[in-house]
Amino acid sequence: MSRMRVLVLSWEYPPVVVGGLGRHVHALVRELAAAGHEVVVLARRETGTDAATHPTTDGPDPDDPRVRVLHVAEDPAHLRFSDDMVAWVLAMGHALLRAALTRLADWRPDVVHAHDWLVAHPAIALADTLGVPLVATIHATEAGRHGGWLTTPLSRQVHSIEWWLARRADAVVTCSRAMRAEVATLFDLDPDTISVVHNGIAPRRWSVPPAATEAARRRWAPGDVPLLAYFGRLEYEKGVQDLIAALPRIRRAHPGTRLVVAGTGTQQQMLVDEARRHRVRRSVRFAGHLTDDDLAALLTAASAVVLPSRYEPFGIVALEAAAAGAPLVASTAGGLGEVVVDGVSGVSFAPGDVAGIAGAVRRVLDNPDAAHERARVARARLVPDFGWPVIAVRIAEIYATAPAGGAIEAGRPKIPTGNVLSAGDLTPPR
Structure with missing residues (x-):
């Protein structure tokens, strides 16, 4: 394959990382550069800064000098992501576009690759201006995050930008077959024209010394009791509330079971309240953000990693847990159903099914040998x-x-005024 010049746009890129998208883009561009392609990344500086405190930088990625990164300063306007998201996104897009047009000089890409709706405006403008193909990876959708509902002005605004990006793109990529079906439905596209390319993993990053695993067990589950772990964002669609609701049933079958919830998000207090309501607050540890080393040690120490998502475009956390060798218990939401094969590489349950979560976890705790064999199969799939x-x-x-x-x-x-992912559902959520 001939060497290509690629311009990648992402609203997050290390050191600015909001979620999995930033890590995905970082790993992808480094691999593209390793294959001989010439890659420039167009990304932003930290939220709340400006050109005086955090000026635009243009240079090699500290982790891979083959990748050129244009980190763009925020404009002077006092805009906050939390207060006026769309205005903030438009300002960011304007800054990215201006930086690309003024700082890339005579460098011209063969293709523009946009990651998600937040960079739709500059990506479309650059592809239109340069006359090169526009590739768009849709990592998630606004409708999917809200169970198919677009009931607020903000949701409708975001959806319309996603629709524009997907319709304008010359090639659309999703991370799972489930996401391909969702994107095709939402944006009136032929699913056969959408490419499915899974998210990736670097397995060696999660190797953990035995001593660190033992220390994690002593820290999180003293007394050699079963240890369950969840890690990821604490948002409603991640379904952690369902796992907490299932914990009393799990503890009746396996007394002493502890749950560690690692991560941060807007629903943390709700989850604490749920733990109190189900009378398991002392059995649930909210660990907050863990370093990579501490997280890897937790995963290797866990009796099972439980991923109870109600909505999950792919589920890279499942790959990370598999890389750590942890037995997997996951919902069948979206891409998780493609990553975790029930009875083969893990145990599955229907999204939102509290009894199903309890039953799936008991399958793991009742037969650790079978659980570890499934974990071995999951890990063996990672590289190929x-x-x-x-x-x-x-x-x-x-x-x-x-x-x-x-x-x-x-x-x-x-x-539509009803549920855009479920025909005939006209009753909005409370």
Whole structure:
């Protein structure tokens, strides 16, 4: 495959990392560079800074000098993501576009790759101006995050930008077959035109010395009791409230079971309240953000890692748990159902099914040998199915075959008043 020049746009890129998207882009561009492609990343500086405190920088990625990173300063306008998201996103897009046009000089990409709706405006403008193909990876959707509902002005605004990006892109990529179906439904696309490229993992990052594993068990579950772990964002769609609701049933079958919840998010207090309501507050530890080393030690020490998502485009956390060798218990939401194969590489349950969570966890705790065999199978799949070299080759193939469709004139999408992912559901959530 010929060497290509690739311009990647992402609203998060190390050291600015909000969630899994930043880590995904970072790993992907490094692998593309390793394969010989010339990569420039267009990303932003920290929220709440400005050009005086955090000026725009242009130089090699500290982790891989083959990748050039243009980290763009925020504009002077006093805009806050939490107060006026769309205005903040538009300002960020303007700053990214201005930086690309003024600082990239004569460097011209062969393809523009946009990651999610937050960079739709500068990505579309650059692809239109340069006359090169636009590839868009849709990592998640606004409707999916809200169970199919677009009941607020903000949700409708975000959805309309997602629709525009997906319709304008010359090639659309999703991280799972479930996300491909969701994107096709929401944005009126032919699913056969959407490419599925899974997220990746670097397994060696999660190797843990035995002493660190033992120390984690003493820290989180003294007394050699069963230890369950969840890690990820603390948001409603992650379903941690369902896991907490299942914990009393689990503890009746396996007394003393402890749960560690690692991560931060807007629903932390709700989850604490749920633990009190179900009378398991003393059995649940809210660990907050853990360092990579501490998280890896927790995963290797866990009797099971439980991922109870109600909505999950892919579920990279499942790959990370598998890399650590932890037995997996996961819902079938979205991409999780593709990563965790029930009875083969883990144990599954239906999203939101509290009794199903309890039953799945008991299957693991009742038969540790079978659970560890499933964990071995899950880990063995990582390199051939989810290794970054495999993923980078697939993305490069998409770059090479994407047509330069050019600018389009699109009207506003019609947004149904009911559930956009469930036909006939006209009753909005409370």
